[in-house]
Amino acid sequence: MKRTFHWFFWPLLALLLLLHTEYSEPLLLVFPLGGALVLGGVYLGWHFSLRSFPTTAKSILRAMMAAGVLSYPLMIPIWDWQNDATRRRAEVIIQSLEAYEKQRGRYPDSLAQLVPRYLPIVPPTARSLSGWDQYNYRLIPDFTQPYKEPTDAYWLSYSVGLWVTAEYDSNTRQWRAD
Structure with missing residues (x-):
């Protein structure tokens, strides 16, 4: 038995x-x-x-x-471990984005442009063992200057769970969860 x-x-x-x-x-x-x-x-x-x-x-x-x-x-x-590991990975991506911007004067169009010089690979979040859960990255358009390219700021986000997203805003340098 x-x-x-x-x-x-x-x-x-x-x-x-x-x-x-x-x-x-x-x-x-x-x-x-x-x-x-x-x-x-x-x-x-x-x-x-x-x-x-x-x-x-x-x-x-x-x-x-x-x-x-x-x-x-x-x-x-x-x-808890997944959230901590995902946030740590996001901080590495943010540091790489800032290094890219410092050297080139603008943020990349996609996270793939950080590889291999700034990151060996674009890491997946720790929310999934299979790696299907990726970070979302997008440039923030500057609506005050209509003909300027949207490269002066970005958002980096990932899914925290059911209908909840953690988002980093490079303008405020703050995380928020919606």
Whole structure:
């Protein structure tokens, strides 16, 4: 029975933590906790009404319930680490943008222009293990001078989570989250 529990518990816990790391959306909080509660209810129902329910199935249900419950408190440190690492990477990009502007008198049209002289690669955010979540960079147009190129300031942003974006404004040199 213990062997069956461990065979299902550890891979399921790893899968749930991978999902939390990859997608890192607050809505994922609902799935492991809600799933654990539902599975717990199913398990208790089977435990008290069907005492002859196979031991292996009970062990699998216990493993699923335990992995769901344990993944919940482990998500918060994962998200904190992702946010810290993403902000540190953004600061490196900002320093590279400022160095580019200092040498060339204008900001680049895209982050790709920083490679390889200012950055070895344009790093992805730490919000995803697969690297699909990238930083967004755009030049801010100067509307006070209609024929001037929009190279005097920029915004750098990334997704923090569900409908939330962190954005750096080079004019104010401040971060804000919307």
